[in-house]
Amino acid sequence: MLSLFPKLQSLFNLQLKGLSSQLGWYIVQLGATFIGSIWLIRHLDNSHWGSISLLVSYHGMFSVFSGIWLKDWVIKAIVEGRKIETLLGSVAFIAVLLSVFGFVVCGVSFMLFFPQYSFLKNLMWIQAGNLLTTPFHVVYFYFDAIKKPQLINQVNAYYAICAGICKVICVEIKPFSFSTFLWFQLGCSLGLSMVYYGLIKSEGLGFRKWQIQWSLVLEMSKGAWSVFVSKIIGLAQSKMDVLLLASLLNLSDTGRYSSALRLVEASYFVPVLLFTHQYPRLVEAKRLSEMLFFKKMRQYLQVSVGTSVVFVVMMWVSAPLFERILGVRQLSWLIGGLSLNLLFYMLDMARSSLLFTNNLTHLMIPIQVISCLLGVVFSYLLIPIWGIYGAIMSAWITGIWQCWLSNYIFRETRFIPSLLCSKPYFMA
Numbered sequence: 001m002l003s004l005f006p007k008l009q010s011l012f013n014l015q016l017k018g019l020s021s022q023l024g025w026y027i028v029q030l031g032a033t034f035i036g037s038i039w040l041i042r043h044l045d046n047s048h049w050g051s052i053s054l055l056v057s058y059h060g061m062f063s064v065f066s067g068i069w070l071k072d073w074v075i076k077a078i079v080e081g082r083k084i085e086t087l088l089g090s091v092a093f094i095a096v097l098l099s100v101f102g103f104v105v106c107g108v109s110f111m112l113f114f115p116q117y118s119f120l121k122n123l124m125w126i127q128a129g130n131l132l133t134t135p136f137h138v139v140y141f142y143f144d145a146i147k148k149p150q151l152i153n154q155v156n157a158y159y160a161i162c163a164g165i166c167k168v169i170c171v172e173i174k175p176f177s178f179s180t181f182l183w184f185q186l187g188c189s190l191g192l193s194m195v196y197y198g199l200i201k202s203e204g205l206g207f208r209k210w211q212i213q214w215s216l217v218l219e220m221s222k223g224a225w226s227v228f229v230s231k232i233i234g235l236a237q238s239k240m241d242v243l244l245l246a247s248l249l250n251l252s253d254t255g256r257y258s259s260a261l262r263l264v265e266a267s268y269f270v271p272v273l274l275f276t277h278q279y280p281r282l283v284e285a286k287r288l289s290e291m292l293f294f295k296k297m298r299q300y301l302q303v304s305v306g307t308s309v310v311f312v313v314m315m316w317v318s319a320p321l322f323e324r325i326l327g328v329r330q331l332s333w334l335i336g337g338l339s340l341n342l343l344f345y346m347l348d349m350a351r352s353s354l355l356f357t358n359n360l361t362h363l364m365i366p367i368q369v370i371s372c373l374l375g376v377v378f379s380y381l382l383i384p385i386w387g388i389y390g391a392i393m394s395a396w397i398t399g400i401w402q403c404w405l406s407n408y409i410f411r412e413t414r415f416i417p418s419l420l421c422s423k424p425y426f427m428a
Contacts, residue, residue: 025153026269029160034266036164041259041326043171050255051120051178053262054246057239058110059127064231065102066095066134070220071141072279072356073227078145079283088139088200089210090217095135103131114247126182133186136193139200144276155195163188227356230364237372237398241391244379249387257388260334263322264341267311271346274304279353286357294419297354301420304350308343315339337392344399351403351416363410371402 041049070091077087106128111121140152166184173180200206242261245254278300285293316339319332355361375398382390407413 025150025157026273028157029153030266030269032157032160032164034263036160036167037262037266038326039164039168039171041262041328044176044255046252046255046259046328047250048176048178048255049258050246050251050253051117052181053242053254053258054114054117054251055120055124055127055182057242057258058114058124059106059130061232061235061239062102062106062128062131063134064228064235065098065131066137070094070138070227071144072352073220074138074141075145075280076283076356078142079280084142084205085209086211086213086216088142088205089212090220091138091141092135092210093212094217094220095138099131099135103128106131117246117251120178123178123182126179126186129186130189133189133193136196139196139205142200142203142205145280151199152196155192155199159188159192159195162191227361227364230361230368233365233368233372237368237375240372240375241379241395244376244383245388245391248380248383253388256328256331257334257391259326259328260331260338263335264315264338267315267339267342268345270307270311270342271304271349274300274307274346275349275353279356282353282357293357297350298419300353301347301350301416304346305343305420308346311342312339315342334388334392337389338395341395341399344403347403351407351413354416355413358412360412363413366409367402367406370406371398374398374401 040052044052074087074091078084107121107125110124110128111118114120143152163185166188167181170177170181170184242254242258245257278296282293282296282300285296316336319335319339322335323331352364355363375394378394378397379391382393384390386393404417407416
């Protein structure tokens with residue numbers, strides 16, 4: 001089909017060159033996670049699945065405390081030639097402190113915000129324990145920066161297989177035990193962290209070489225604080241629909257909505273893969289030429305839109321099949337509505353790479369704050385009237401604002417829509 005459009009084919013080949021070695025492992029990881037999720041959805045009732053979704057979503061809001069918010073800052077620093085040992089030591093120090101803080105806040109705040117689900121409070125502490133296993137995840141920044149993420153992708157694929165097997169085992173144990181399920185997942189997360197450390201040690205960058213440089217800790221805190229705040233708000237926004245459904249409706253409806261959301265989120269590896277592949281190249285292009293940077297940025301946006309449209313159509317076509325397999329009522333309508341989130345997510349990820357590269361991350365905070373407020377307001381207005389479909393409509397409104405309309409608010413980002421729709425005057 002692409003052969004009919006040589007220019008488009010050339011564009012895709014240019015942007016996706018070098019991804020073949022990563023794509024295979026991404027597919028394995030995606031497949032294992034997808035099968036594990038389908039197994040849970042099919043073998044658990046909506047109430048049980050809703051409880052798991054509530055725990056995972058609430059814990060997910062605090063995942064930024066693992067230090068993942070420093071990824072883009074660290075990658076840029078490595079590409080620019082900073083010393084690896086001090087970067088790893090300093091970022092690990094920040095990640096350890098924040099993960100402990102996030103663990104405590106996650107467990108305590110859940111009891112405050114969801115007193116009606118007191119039977120889940122002890123389980124929340126087990127789920128929150130995953131935060132304590134994640135500081136070692138910062139080591140994969142190094143592999144992304146040197147354009148060798150294949151090992152990390154391979155490890156993540158094996159982890160997804162192990163976690164999927166654990167899910168199947170837990171579901172097959174009758175009666176189903178929430179605590180056993182969560183302890184198995186926590187063990188898998190701990191094992192993943194140990195393997196990450198083994199990889200960085202094999203590169204000759206073990207603990208003994210890590211150095212905490214206080215000036216660098218301060219520089220990272222100042223340089224990436226806006227990213228930290230925006231990530232927290234962004235994660236809160238991404239999990240807000242599930243949390244508000246659990247609060248305003250019930251765990252059964254939350255489980256139905258989460259079933260469709262989990263299937264749609266399986267496609268989110270696409271924007272992550274593109275970002276991982278493109279971001280270091282955009283940093284290099286920026287150092288060489290402003291025009292080269294904008295050219296690559298324009299190609300990145302076009303590929304993001306084209307890829308998301310293909311995946312959205314695929315989800316629409318396959319939705320009735322998943323409804324028959326999983327036996328969830330009106331699942332195809334939910335998948336069709338939520339699939340548009342992929343387009344919004346891909347455009348937002350592409351715009352984020354531009355903000356990171358041009359040191360404009362401070363603009364992410366007002367965008368995320370307004371997006372989160374819009375999500376909360378429209379959810380409270382629409383969910384009581386339309387139920388789970390109100391949550392979908394709220395997600396559409398928020399997504400359109402975040403990935404498109406918000407560009408017109410700031411002078412530095414007003415050119416982005418023209419960068420995608422037509423060649424801007426400065427590229428003529």
